[in-house]
Amino acid sequence: MQIALAPMEGLVDNILRDVLTRTGGIDWCVTEFIRVTERLLPEAYFHKLAPELQHGAKTRAGVPLRVQLLGSDPACLADNAALACQLGSEVIDLNFGCPAKTVNKSRGGAVLLKEPELLHAILLQVRRTVPAHIPVTAKMRLGFDTPDSANECAIALAEGGASQIVVHARTKMDGYKPPAHWEYIAQVQEAVKVPVFANGDIWSVEDWRRCREISGAQDIMLGRGLVSRPDLARQIAAAQAGEEVVEMTWADLQPMIRDFWAQAEAQLTPRSAPGRLKQWLAMLTRNYPEAAVLFNAMRRETDCEKVRHLVNSSDFQAV
Template sequence: MPRLLLAPMEGLADDVLREVLTRVAGYDHAVTEFVRVSGSLLPPRAFRRIAPELRAGSATSSGTPVRVQLLGSDPACMADNAAQLAGLNPAGIDLNFGCPAPMVNRHRGGAALLDEPELLHAIACAVRAAVPAHIPFTAKMRLGVVDTARALDCGRALAEGGVVGLVVHARTKTDGYRPPAHWEWVGRIADVVGVPVVANGEVWDEEDWRRCRSVSGATDVMLGRGAVADPFLVRRIRQGGEAPADRDAEWAELLPLIGEFWQRVLAKVEARHAPGRLKQWLGLLRRNFPQAEILYAEVRAMKDVPAVNRVLGSHGVPVLKVAA
């Protein structure tokens, strides 16, 4: 069975959304948002803050294993922190060479390092030496900074540095999240590395999944924003992906999950930030659910929790009562 993985999505797929998405359909594993490593040894609480699943066997409540991602540019510091993380028994440790965020890249993190395959190799070697062999050690990369000139070198550097798997987001840093994804480059990288390669980027529906696998030659696919916009995509793929989506039935199934998401967000962040998190998810759900478009329009201007709570309740979302 082809593997389906849930991507790390900074500022979007935290533990709250991971919990809900993996409840709908099982992923083979999920990867956290990155833990930034910048010159010091982080305490265990820093890893648990990004990956609270570490307290529960490094898995969501539905049993999806959760790997923890590290981002940084200093090989020795990355190795020290990987060793610290390994002591918490994560389901896996992943390295981030894919984040295109300007703030991250200005501080020599993420995709900005793809012009330096020698540094990627040094980081991978150092972390490999620090991580016990029984913990899966992987990396995620893009195709380059502004072009693909060093894509093959970067893939080789990471594989030769000791990663046991590689996810390739088939765009450059400069491409950001603009379509298209250049899936053919996933296959080119797979041809020169000796480890399994997973395709990632611009998979929004079953047809995208089929074309991605066909063009890239990759068996396994990591889903990102497509899985957030359509929480049932993984389930339909696993069921064969032939029957058309019943959006009304799926929306009815999604309502209690939206309610759970909302309550978990309220428990995690300050009340003034909670509506923004809900709008963020609804904004992506609008791609597939007309009901989400209506709900989003009603809450878009709202900033206080009781008002949002009332609107959710009026749409059939089960919510706890919040005092006005």
């Protein structure tokens, strides 16, 4: 079984990738999507979104990083994929799942699921352009407005050269509304000969067990579930191995929060750093009442020094 950390634009940046992959259980992770339009992007842009490329395309924990590209021009995507390989990416991932309206309006992400022939053309061109030893993978949803074409899209990707396909078990129109329709992943796996990863609504070990039973997928990608429960991958790996599942406590999590803040303060602007911490804390409140206490304490705080004091000076016990 492989467990991957999902590429969540605007959330899972290199800082959160570092913190989460050091928690354990994650086999590989993916960058936020790199938007490709009509030109070859500068190397600096790749390094900005994927600084791990300067360290062997691995996080500090040694977890491999894949560069993800998003766009609709096969030749331009292929050229940028080739550059990403030159910069050190050992796998190229292609995004056909982003549901954002602004992305879809510019022919990126899930809107391309309306055009299976274009999916095939993109994969074929990228596969032909990057070195033969570099795998090309893809992430998709079940479709744009219905799951009727899920199998057709997956076949187009696989026949174009995708060596793995991650399926988020919702359509674009579903957004992130529950439930995820894991049963369609089973149909996709029957339609293609490459490994299919299940993605969507895996918030706990129990969810993983149900997802595996319904979808038949052995491999999974975790997104919001892992961000809100940082040891979820480790818990699932333990359960898979038949080992005792030990859950992370708030005391275990506090050093991670402090580490996240230290990196955010060092790498981000004083204006944006507090917001990134609040964003993660808001998601942690799903499983840690203490996170809600800390979030509420700094909800309106924008001064980095005061945020640093809050993060470092209190245990924030839940009440």
